[in-house]
Amino acid sequence: MLTGSHTMKAVVMRGYGAPNVLEYVQDAPRPQCAANQVVIAVEAASVNPLDCKTRSGELRLMLRRRFPLVLGNDVSGRVVKVGADVEGFAPGDEVFCMLDANARRACNGFAMSGSYAEYAVTRADTLCRKPQNLSHVEAAAVPLAALTAHQALVDRAKLREGQRILINGASGGVGSFAVQIAKALGAHVTAVCSARNVELVEGLGADRVIDYRETDFCEESRQYDVVYDVVSNRSFGECCGVLGPAGVYVQNVATLSSFAFPLVRPAAKLFGREKRLEHVWVTPSGEELAKVARLIEAGAVRPVVESVYPLDRAAQAHEAVESGGAAGKTVLRVA
Structure with a gap:
């Protein structure tokens, strides 16, 4: 009391x-x-x-x-x-x-x-x-960082085992959780961060790490099922080239494009374009946080x-x- x-x-x-x-x-x-x-x-x-x-x-x-x-x-x-x-x-x-x-x-x-x-x-x-x-x-x-990552990957991107994901901004609060949650879901993770944080991100389980000062991931030929732009410094248009045919681009910052995209997506699908843009607006949830807590207690997330x-x-x-x-x-x- x-x-x-x-x-x-x-x-x-x-x-x-x-x-x-x-x-x-x-x-x-x-x-x-x-x-x-x-x-x-x-x-x-x-x-x-x-x-x-x-x-x-x-x-x-x-x-x-x-x-x-x-x-x-x-x-x-x-x-x-x-x-x-x-x-x-x-x-x-x-x-x-x-x-x-x-x-x-x-x-x-x-x-x-x-x-x-x-x-x-x-x-x-x-x-x-x-x-x-x-x-x-x-x-x-x-809580906030892990819930943001969990809601982005599970609720928005629908990330599944075996899929390939690129996480831009992988060493920050949200990004470090995103790397670990993606690995716990069974995805292949490519992480983008600065050179000084490469060892950290590798230790979190990333399969491949890109130093953004050395390599522009948007210029590579590799494709991903999901691009999670945690730092939101690239656009959906810039990332389209590295998204697979039905790829998902997720960002943490709501933009005019992210609000408008659901309106134009039906028309895009008529032309065979399955790629989509999502943004995550984190909400408190004890039930969802409990899922993260179980991953923490199992040693899969820290x-x-x-x-x-x-x-x-x-x-x-x-x-x-x-x-x-x-x-x-x-x-x-x-x-």
Whole structure:
């Protein structure tokens, strides 16, 4: 149960801007929970590029926020309070999840968050029990990135055993999970990254690694059943040449083309063009995260943590994420 003060330590922002708008405070209000929610004592939270884009205001038209705001979509910690309608979880349970602080699902997929704090609230349907073979710091690096990769490969690309996939941006948070999940699905994986991360990506199971500074994969003669453009720096048109006859191009960034493609695809199929364009808009799901957790417990998937910062250095953590080129995830140690 929650005891003592009704305030908590947290990192808040009172407006959009550079990393220095992130302010460490010790008197933020603790979250309350609705009947279908739980309150989590946060052990660790990860920093995602989504957090940086939200902080800078880049997503202000898509993700409307009220200030003061606590960022953070990933959490690993311990349940301290459950709502009246919650079943399957109790105080003391160690859990991890991609937060959704809304009592109802957000229509845009991304919801109110708030894991840069001592306590966070989320709906029970987003929760998953923390894998026993992960620390809280490691577990916090998993949810958003792994769910993005899983939803891209399983839900969008329909990746199957024996297929060939190219992952562009294979050493980052999402990319490192995509390599491992693709291998767990039985695919042949070609990974694209910088030279300094080749050894890491090979260690994650990639069958072939391309240094993007040396080779332009779009100019090669090899073809793939799936191209997953994690960093979204190539277009569907550029990748069409390396896609097989019924190949799928998946990107993490929604574009006008990705919204329009489903409208024109029926006409394209009339002309014998089966290639398709998909984008993934990650949504919290405890059920799907449990599938990833089983892969983690089986040793088929592991998080890659690049660096760990204390909560009061969240601004520096954002600077590190925005500098680019990091291998894996950046995590805030809260407790």
